[in-house]
Amino acid sequence: MTTWFHSWRAAVRIARRDAWRFKGRSFLVLAMIALPILGVSALDLTVRSAELTPAQRMDRTLGAADARFTDAQMGGAAILQDPAGERNTPAGDYDSPGKSWPEGPTDVTKAIPAGSKVLTDSNGTAKLTTAHGLLQTEVRELAAADPVARGIMRLREGRFPEKNDEIAATTRFLESSGLSVGSTLTARGFDRTYVISGSYELPSDLTTEQVNALPGAFLAPYAKAVEKAGLPKPSISTSYLVKRAGGFTWNTVQVINAKGVVVTSRLVVLDPPADSDVPLYQKNDWVNYENGGGTDAAALAAVATVVGLAMLEICLLAGPAFAVGARRSRRQLGLVGANGGARSHIRAIVLSGGLVIGVAAALVGIVLALILTFALRPFLEDHMGQRFGGFTVRPLELLAIAALAVLTGLLSAIIPAVTASRQTVLASLTGRRGVRRSNRVLPLIGFGAVLLGAAVALYGSVVSDRSVLVSGGSAVAELGVVAMTPALVGLFGRAGRWLPLSPRLALRDAVRNRGRTAPAVAAVLAAIAGTVAVSAYAASRDAQSQAEYRATLPYGAGAALVTEEGGRDVPAVRDAVQRTLPVDVRADVSRVAVGKPGCDPYGEGEGCGYYEVVTPPGNECPLWADTPDGSDPAEKYTDEQRRALTKDWRCRSRDGHGIHVDNGLVIADAPLLKVLGIDDPGAAKALAAGKLVSFSKPQVDKNGAVGIRLISDPEAADRARERNKPIPGEVKSFPAYQVPGSPDSYGVQSVLSPAAAKAAGLITVPLGAVFSTDRMPSTEQRQKLDAEIAKLGSDVELTLERGWVDENGLVLLALTVFAGLVTIGAAGIATGLAQADAEADLKTLAAVGAPPRVRRILSGFQCGVVAAMGVVLGSAAGFLPAVGLRLTEGREQMRSYQEALDRGWTDAGDVAPHVPIVVPWETLAALMVAVPLGAALLAALLTRSGGALSRRAAH
Structure with a gap:
């Protein structure tokens, strides 16, 4: 025990001195480990501080009351x-x-x-x-x-x-x-x-x-x-x-x-009492959701997955850096072996480097998290919208986070430690590399993992419809590709025969030293795979969203509607729209009020009622008809009959897109038709003749008329509905013009002219304006209109149709930039290791007369080669989870669609869900070209072109 303790203490002291000696490399690895620790620790402190205890919640809810x-x-x-x-x-x-x-x-x-x-x-x-x-x-x-x-x-x-x-x-x-x-x-x-x-x-x-x-x-x-x-x-x-x-x-x-x-x-x-003592939980299907563990388990699994992938990424990035340290210290390690040190001592020294960096990263990350969270507490509280219950520190949780940092440091140093311990003392002291055989078992294991992960992901997306299987299978497959990286790097080497001298040397050097190239390529692969997966998924969702998008109004058109206070502010709203926006055609619209002009459309308030557009009995959808016992009318039909009725014109539900108008009826003149894009001369003539223009076939009875029922007593109407009796109220009948075809009327189902409404004795109240523009309003114009409306203090429903907007474009750009930074960082580490390994080769090139710029060119191509290999492999690996998730979503949406048709839900629509899989070519092009090129240029710029010749080392 004493020998073990003293040997590890010596190893830690050597590692600490080595880390202090090479401050740049140590700081790089420390920063890679400490930054995630800082983020996780700060998140833990913030969440725990914002998490109120029951006593604190009661103080804010009850004060000092009981x-x-x-x-x-x-x-x-x-x-x-x-x-x-x-x-x-x-x-x-x-x-x-x-x-x-x-x-x-x-x-x-x-x-x-x-x-x-x-x-x-x-x-x-x-x-x-x-x-x-x-x-x-x-x-x-x-x-x-x-x-x-x-x-x-x-x-x-x-x-x-x-x-x-x-x-x-x-x-x-x-x-x-x-x-x-x-x-x-x-x-x-x-x-x-x-x-x-x-x-x-x-x-x-x-x-x-x-x-x-x-x-x-x-x-x-x-x-x-x-x-x-x-x-x-x-x-x-x-x-x-x-x-x-x-x-x-x-x-x-x-x-x-x-x-x-x-x-x-x-x-x-x-x-609180036990659930068995709460009568509410014993009644019917009530559940105590607070004690449900399914959501917590799913959240815990998601957190574990993210933490695991983050650790893998850090290990892949930091591993080559420890390999650089071990390679630069090989003479020192050789001296340890020459003085009787065993391979376990050499492994202990390299592992101690990971231990020292991990402990330092844990301390730095947690201390910075404490300082930043405490200093930024007011800003965090303002961002979260609530005050902390207190500055809560959970020592055990922070200790677990610190242990995670130490574990990450040790895992990052395992492969370099094993590699360093396998070198002979002679090779370490002379700097010779010797003959190395590549591991043939690891690629086979990786290939098996790829097949297994792909099979699991395919099963999850096609058979079980469980996204967790898709994610888990994709992660296993990606790890398999990582394990296959050394063999795949060797395959890339065959392309060197067609390359010029400098990139051929860089590629051959990368293939010859797979021990340092493979981890860097794997790190780039992991970053690129995640980016490609998210990009492909987001692009596919965007394509589906664009295909399913239903415009609220014609492109560039808008609406400003006010339903409160009897339309008191409508004239000012109309004037603000006309002054601030490039209005082409403005249609002033009104609504029907029952009782008095100040009544809202819902009949709330003393002396207020509401109206409804009457659907003739013969036009009622059988799936919606009221039954004497209040049961669901669709239950008496079979699945096939309900499917057929969803296609019936009587059951064609308005899909709800467009502006919100009570009962779909507005009082307006012909300009409204022009704004809505209704190009039908017959509709304009009918409106001028006092007819009601209808876009909904079920509203029109067999005599070609539409009825409007005025309900002055809402409570009596509710009682009549409960008893399945006729609804009391005067019915106004208007001759109707049914617009042929099925034009998109954007939520407006019928239009009545103000003159016809007045002649029928209807009370009308200004509702607002619907308008078209001669060009899309600018951001400044929209902000000015918002300011004008804000001054009025009215609750204005303001709509401006801009068409489908790509909301993920910025996200994809951020992902591409992030992947580029990670790629450049990983490739830069690999380049540093390559320079440490290739120092003798560079001196030989200088000795034979190679120009000084060769060092820059070679370093740039070394970095670019690593980045290119990682980008290619990562792009291929990233599509699997995206495709699997999209297939899973497609099956889920199709199943929901079929169930909706079986139940007779007429709002399911006639078109089956379309779940496309889209390749984000722009993102791929940026990754394939810009990232390797940027990595190569950056490495070339940061590499010194000059290198002094050194004397031959004594053997």
Whole structure:
């Protein structure tokens, strides 16, 4: 034991001195290992710091309260909830036919135990005035200064409101609004003025634009004011923070659930009951998703795969660097053998180099991660949108990451250590290489791994449809190619007979010294294979996306629609569009309102209703027809019948692309047809004659008319639907013109002129504008329009059709650049090793009169040859996972398509899914040409052309 300890201590001391002596090479390997360790450590520190404990979550949710009471909106019916208070369902069986789902408000205050301290917490929205215009903002009424609410909001400046005319605002709201503490603001349609008394933040959501007022100081009077002005009332939700001695146990929570109230209890969250004690989990198919391990196992497998590939890449890159060190220190290693050292001692010295570098890389990476994460904490928190729970350091996890760095360093030095120990003492002292035989077993193992991996990937993509098999098989095949690299390098050598002198010398040198060439080629291969795989997959997905893309409007056309506040801001929106964009044709569109002009299209609000376009009974799709018992009408058909009905014209569902228009009906004149690209003179004439222009055949009855039902009582209509009875409401009938063929109307199913709507007594409200442009608007013009609309504060649905956009182009470029950098780095290491090996050859060339530039040329070609071989092999290996994944996706999509047809889902479409496999020729060309050429030029530039002759070494 003592001998073993002393020999390894000596080996470590020699390795440490050698690493310090050759600082450049040591720094290169240390950086390659330390950078991933830095990234993984920083990620671990960030994730763990951002990961809130249950106690911290409760502090941010409840403050100092013991529970939060929330109305389940079940009309007081008993409910079942999960321990966290995030999910709930009625306790009774309401899914049976004839039973209606409970709904309606509950008086939560009756469920609060007597003697408790209670704070109300209300939320709503309002359009607040800002320095730029109006901003839709969340308004929260909570006595934030009360000790019970401490922790929910963190004060940043000033103070929380103390008077009814004061509010506090989040820092994000102040940034967006251009206001500051001390500024005043009002709300649209509200004559009260408020002073901003302070700024605060929500620790778990730093991006929220919110203002805080005292309870009753804003939302209630604001709702009355906007209702009086004829505008829709904002919805207000209220919960209650309750503090009581002893808190709320799980049994107490269940008692309160019987009154239709959801309870988020601090005690229950901190000490949750067993799943068997939660009635919600025992009901039907409810599952406690928090305890599911499938997702964690899949994530763990993915992380393990990424870590394994990263270690392989580092080992392949760092291995040649250790080989360089061993080759430069071969005389020193020979002296160790000459003085009685065994081969195990030589292996220990080289392995100690990996150990020293690994330990140093671990220390440097983890220390830098600690410093950077702590220093960048505010920026990380802002980027993540939440404050850390604390600066959390998990020593065991960091120790495991450090062990990973040490293991990587040792693995990188294994092959150089074995190679150095096999050299004879005489060869090490004289610098002679001797005769080396290539390993014939390793290529055979690699070839078997390629066949096995390809078979597994093929099975996963064609038979089992499991992407994990495709990824695993591809990884095995790639490792097989890596194992075959020495033999493949030998095959490349046969191409030297057709090359000029310098590249022929470089290629022969690479083939003759496969021990240093193969790892560098393998490193390039691994980097290129990953790049090609991702590029091919992304290019194939892009091709599929482009083929499936459905335009929202004709190219260059746009729409600006406003559905709120009775179209109050529509004239200003239309004017902004006309002023900022190169508009060619503008079509002003309106919508139908039921009740009064201020009603929205969905019938929400007092005295408001909605309308629907009537489908004649004979035109109804059998798959959609209502049944007396509420069952699915498609169930009475066979799979073949459902497949046939999906092709029926009555069941041809609109695929949903295009602008969103309520019921597909707009009130507009002929310019709209021109904007939509409808080239049908009959449609324009029909519109001018007062007819309704229809693009949907099922809407038109046998008399050539389309009916519009005006529903003034939405609740009565809902009850009639539940009982499968006729829907009450006046029906307006319009003679219709059915546009022949199936033109793409971009979401518009029918058009009615304003004159015809007025003549029929319909209430119309401005909706917005649909327009075409004479050229594609520039980025500056679009930004200007966004700024103009932002000043209005309206919720504008702005659409501008730009056609299909390649969203992966930048990703592919980044991948190509990354692969190029890795390739150049790996080839550069191989070149350094080649120069160490070929020093005698270069001196011989200088002795026989070769010009000084030969050294540069030869180094450049040596680097280029390694890069070229790695690029060729990596390109071939990278296609396997991409093809396998695409075949898997194709089978999955085809199976889903067939299942949709069998179930009678008419929105499946008539066209089967198309999953192409595309070769990214541009990326391949950049890799094949630019990367080797760039590596060769860089190596030539960084290599010294001069080399002094040295005396012959004494033997």
